Amino acid sequence: MRGLGSPRGPEFVTPPVVAIMAQDPPQKGAPPKGRLLVAAALVAALTGAAAGIAGGAAGARLSEAAPAAALPRVAPAPSAGLSGLSATAARVLPSVVSVETGGGGGSGFVVDGRGHILTNAHVIRGSDRATVVLNDGRRISARVIGEDDDEDLAVLEVDYPRELTPATLGRSGDLAVGDQVLAIGSPLGLSGTVTAGIVSALDREVRLGTARRTAVQTDASINPGNSGGPLVNARGEVVGVNTAIASGRGGGNIGIGFAIPIDRAAPIAERIIRN
Numbered sequence: 001m002r003g004l005g006s007p008r009g010p011e012f013v014t015p016p017v018v019a020i021m022a023q024d025p026p027q028k029g030a031p032p033k034g035r036l037l038v039a040a041a042l043v044a045a046l047t048g049a050a051a052g053i054a055g056g057a058a059g060a061r062l063s064e065a066a067p068a069a070a071l072p073r074v075a076p077a078p079s080a081g082l083s084g085l086s087a088t089a090a091r092v093l094p095s096v097v098s099v100e101t102g103g104g105g106g107s108g109f110v111v112d113g114r115g116h117i118l119t120n121a122h123v124i125r126g127s128d129r130a131t132v133v134l135n136d137g138r139r140i141s142a143r144v145i146g147e148d149d150d151e152d153l154a155v156l157e158v159d160y161p162r163e164l165t166p167a168t169l170g171r172s173g174d175l176a177v178g179d180q181v182l183a184i185g186s187p188l189g190l191s192g193t194v195t196a197g198i199v200s201a202l203d204r205e206v207r208l209g210t211a212r213r214t215a216v217q218t219d220a221s222i223n224p225g226n227s228g229g230p231l232v233n234a235r236g237e238v239v240g241v242n243t244a245i246a247s248g249r250g251g252g253n254i255g256i257g258f259a260i261p262i263d264r265a266a267p268i269a270e271r272i273i274r275n
Contacts, residue, residue: 088182089194091236095167096229098133098186099123107185107229108132108156109238111269115161118269119228120243121147121154130156135192138163146272152208152243153265155272167230170237172216172261175199183220183242183257185229195221206258208243215258216240222257231259241265
């Protein structure tokens with residue numbers, strides 16, 4: 001048998017040698033025929049041994065050079081559409097925008113197909129124009145068409161409504177404590193951020209704008225920059241406008257955020273748009 005990696009094995013050497021020695025006529029002074037056959041067999045055996053050693057060495061070198069065995073990995077997940085909160089976030093994100101003004105910024109969301117965007121009044125305070133940044137990174141100029149300081153709401157309008165994707169407005173009156181919700185916006189300038197939580201309380205009285213109002217309380221992480229962004233239920237329907245947080249000494253989120261109920265925010269937005 002030919003050794004691994006050997007270019008030729010003993011089976012190519014032995015038969016020709018034996019045949020030639022068996023057919024040559026005896027010469028004067030030559031060794032007896034039997035001795036020639038033994039010598040031929042010995043040559044074949046030595047050749048085979050050398051080939052086996054060479055093949056073994058080549059096999060060892062191949063083993064040393066072989067790559068390490070792959071670590072066990074989980075099988076790829078079957079291709080399927082998004083589900084659960086992933087699907088909810090994917091459905092709402094195209095409707096959410098970042099709002100930039102000379103004095104700061106926040107978030108907002110598209111409320112109709114005519115180019116109107118709802119946000120907080122404190123996000124655009126002191127400005128009559130703003131830049132909205134869409135989820136895909138496009139930047140569009142917008143003008144402030146009205147605001148309600150008491151309710152901390154404002155409406156922007158862009159000139160190219162076809163560029164926008166309206167969100168679906170739900171009913172905050174249908175919420176219950178413990179319902180799962182997502183807060184979407186641009187906290188600390190990080191656009192398209194999605195955080196999850198639950199409805200912690202309903203009709204929580206807090207100061208909004210210049211007056212005290214009731215709000216939806218949530219433990220979904222809300223930070224500066226989330227203001228004006230949507231709070232959505234598990235179906236992807238907007239149920240509130242994120243507007244305020246209770247914070248500790250450091251000013252960050254401590255799991256207590258507030259949203260203006262959409263049942264109150266939507267009629268105010270409609271009035272601003274009409275006027």
